[in-house]
Amino acid sequence: MTCASGSRKECATWLSAVVLLAACSAGCGDPDGYSPELRYPVRTDPIIVKPPTTETAVPDRPGVLPIMNMLALNAPNHPLHSMLKDGPPLDPSVLAPNDRAVLQTTMDELFGTPLVPRTAGPDAEFNLRLREELDQTDAKLATGSLLYRQHCLHCHGLAGDGRGPTAFWINPHPRDYRPGLYKFISISDPQGREMRASKEDLARTVRRGLDGTAMPAFSTLSDEELSAITAYVIHLSIRGEVELNSMKNFLTFPAGQRTWDNDKEMIQSWLPTSGDNWFSSQQGAVVTPKPYPKAYESEEGFAQSVKDGWDIFKTPGDKQGGDCLKCHTDYGRKAQFRYDAWGTMVRPADLTLGVYRGGRRPIDLYWRIHNGIAGSGMVRSPHFQPTTKDEIASGKDRLWSLVNFLQVLPYPAMREKYGIKID
Amino acid sequence: MHKFWAAVFGVIIVLCIALFVVAAFVPGWWLPKQVSTFGDAADRLFYMILWITTFFFVLTEALLVYNIWKFGDAKPGYKAPYVHGNHKLEVIWTIVPAGILVLISVLQIGTWEEIKYTKNFPRPDISVNQIVVVARQWEWRIRYPGPEEQKRWERDPKGPENWRKLAEFPFEDFGQYDDVHDVNAVHAWMMDERGAGRVLIHLKTRDVLHSFFLPHLRLKQDAVPGKVIPVWFAVNDWNTAYDEKSKTWVDGFNHNTGQFGDRNFIWDLACAEFCGSRHSMMKGRLYIHKDRADFNKWLDFQQKAQNARMPAAAE
Numbered sequence: 001m002t003c004a005s006g007s008r009k010e011c012a013t014w015l016s017a018v019v020l021l022a023a024c025s026a027g028c029g030d031p032d033g034y035s036p037e038l039r040y041p042v043r044t045d046p047i048i049v050k051p052p053t054t055e056t057a058v059p060d061r062p063g064v065l066p067i068m069n070m071l072a073l074n075a076p077n078h079p080l081h082s083m084l085k086d087g088p089p090l091d092p093s094v095l096a097p098n099d100r101a102v103l104q105t106t107m108d109e110l111f112g113t114p115l116v117p118r119t120a121g122p123d124a125e126f127n128l129r130l131r132e133e134l135d136q137t138d139a140k141l142a143t144g145s146l147l148y149r150q151h152c153l154h155c156h157g158l159a160g161d162g163r164g165p166t167a168f169w170i171n172p173h174p175r176d177y178r179p180g181l182y183k184f185i186s187i188s189d190p191q192g193r194e195m196r197a198s199k200e201d202l203a204r205t206v207r208r209g210l211d212g213t214a215m216p217a218f219s220t221l222s223d224e225e226l227s228a229i230t231a232y233v234i235h236l237s238i239r240g241e242v243e244l245n246s247m248k249n250f251l252t253f254p255a256g257q258r259t260w261d262n263d264k265e266m267i268q269s270w271l272p273t274s275g276d277n278w279f280s281s282q283q284g285a286v287v288t289p290k291p292y293p294k295a296y297e298s299e300e301g302f303a304q305s306v307k308d309g310w311d312i313f314k315t316p317g318d319k320q321g322g323d324c325l326k327c328h329t330d331y332g333r334k335a336q337f338r339y340d341a342w343g344t345m346v347r348p349a350d351l352t353l354g355v356y357r358g359g360r361r362p363i364d365l366y367w368r369i370h371n372g373i374a375g376s377g378m379v380r381s382p383h384f385q386p387t388t389k390d391e392i393a394s395g396k397d398r399l400w401s402l403v404n405f406l407q408v409l410p411y412p413a414m415r416e417k418y419g420i421k422i423d
Numbered sequence: 424m425h426k427f428w429a430a431v432f433g434v435i436i437v438l439c440i441a442l443f444v445v446a447a448f449v450p451g452w453w454l455p456k457q458v459s460t461f462g463d464a465a466d467r468l469f470y471m472i473l474w475i476t477t478f479f480f481v482l483t484e485a486l487l488v489y490n491i492w493k494f495g496d497a498k499p500g501y502k503a504p505y506v507h508g509n510h511k512l513e514v515i516w517t518i519v520p521a522g523i524l525v526l527i528s529v530l531q532i533g534t535w536e537e538i539k540y541t542k543n544f545p546r547p548d549i550s551v552n553q554i555v556v557v558a559r560q561w562e563w564r565i566r567y568p569g570p571e572e573q574k575r576w577e578r579d580p581k582g583p584e585n586w587r588k589l590a591e592f593p594f595e596d597f598g599q600y601d602d603v604h605d606v607n608a609v610h611a612w613m614m615d616e617r618g619a620g621r622v623l624i625h626l627k628t629r630d631v632l633h634s635f636f637l638p639h640l641r642l643k644q645d646a647v648p649g650k651v652i653p654v655w656f657a658v659n660d661w662n663t664a665y666d667e668k669s670k671t672w673v674d675g676f677n678h679n680t681g682q683f684g685d686r687n688f689i690w691d692l693a694c695a696e697f698c699g700s701r702h703s704m705m706k707g708r709l710y711i712h713k714d715r716a717d718f719n720k721w722l723d724f725q726q727k728a729q730n731a732r733m734p735a736a737a738e
Binding site (some may be wrong): 151154166183186208209211214217218219286288289354355358360361362363366407408410411413414 | 598
């Protein structure tokens, strides 16, 4: 059974069988990873400066948002077309070639490649903090990068830009990590500064998913896998923010008018800016609610607090109320679509559905009201907590009343029981 | 040369059969552990069909190998005779397989009836564990009647039926105030001697077709948009217990050895209808508790977590 003894045809059959087998086994042996040549791409999509303030009853057409390039905005029927007149976005495609080159090399030095990601600047002490407080170790990032490729990339994109292949077809659109804004967080800055997210917040979002959006729960992943993914998301977020801020500098200061001498150092200097915010957003900053009032434990007390919550919900802001109906029109049933900080369309939640993206626990609702929802227009309202002596002495808590009202609102039987009429 | 090919086919068929025999003894190569009340009947049907197909596969392959061996080496210039066919033979090989198919279809009626006929579904009452399972790309959202609701059912025999009616509302998954929510984990308890612990699932989907598949229970049911499809099962074994280390209920508990992490006691929930790019990762787990008391403890635990008013670190 050799080619010499057999006919030519048989020889060809055997050869093709061998080639097929070899090709198959080579394909099977390919490790599930990135090519070493692959680099994180430098941003090309427009940087939103001022999203339109218009509201509409319908969401964007599928396949249109988020925007990929300025050209798309030229179409008069593009939902973001009006931005060209008032508050045009910054266009990364006009970046000078040498600026782009220095940005690419510096970013590669700071953040590595998808195969070998790293988060490390020139300051060794700062790098140590990144490793200790934000898990930015090389090993963890490498694991996280692989898991991200497997589970997250097709929506959130290679660079965490929220522009993966499926991003255009799902609504709400997947999160773009680069501005460093996170919606469902447990932390809040007393001065009202935008915070990032704690590692626990990110892990909770990945583990439990966001009900009512396309983000599923990854509850079958192990804690180690979740923490690797979390570390990698923080890596992408810091990377995106450094790139965003450097690019803004390049685009707003033309060559010759620059306020910095060395481009590389300017880019590197954004790393501590972003990193510090991530450090201060960790465990210590978690908002612990004021204790749940004793009076609300009883049936009458609870009924009263639900009524109080309803009042706060309806009362306009100039009468010390929450003015919630202003955006959550008709308790959210007639809420309009509007643009968020990422230039995608969102709608204030329909609170009669009982579907909560950030979680249904009372503590989740408390955090949403207290911390607001970054980038969406939902403002932070810590002032509903009792602060003055009189408020504390009254034994009431307006924030907990709102939470109790929201928990009752979706259920017709409960609304009837507590005398809430919304129709 | 043709003797060589006859030998190749002969060896392959022998290897195939050998692989079947080996698979039966290698853990994880054959059917997973069977734990449901109706799974044995389903397995019997599977084996019956397996034996019938094996018999005919071996028969036809043996004929093929024999004929290649016997008639392959024709002399040069030999012309093959033209055979018109054999009426009698064709009638036989049409009627025999048809008869076998009819036989299989008759033999499966009883099993199908037990698993899928609505008349055999448990009537919602206090002994039945009702669960709403909502499939979506790509997760299983799960909802149970809360502990208070179940306490009310003790006074109100119509309660379970009313809960079912609300659960079967097809459009939105409304739920009730004190329902307990979970994701990617179906909890139930092992059926006791009096038959309490049968599970009635109201299966829905929010987007596309999915299929609710519990391989260890030999149970599969498509979820169809706009429909609420009932599914029932009862389990003869249990696999979960409270783990002091992780402070929650963990599956993979082998109650014979008292050890966690036994692969035979990790029971998957999978999607068995291609539903999109992450279909293969749309997975959950089945947690079967020792008895109703343990299940209720878990339900209380889950509800307490759901009603948390303080961050976990501050408690």
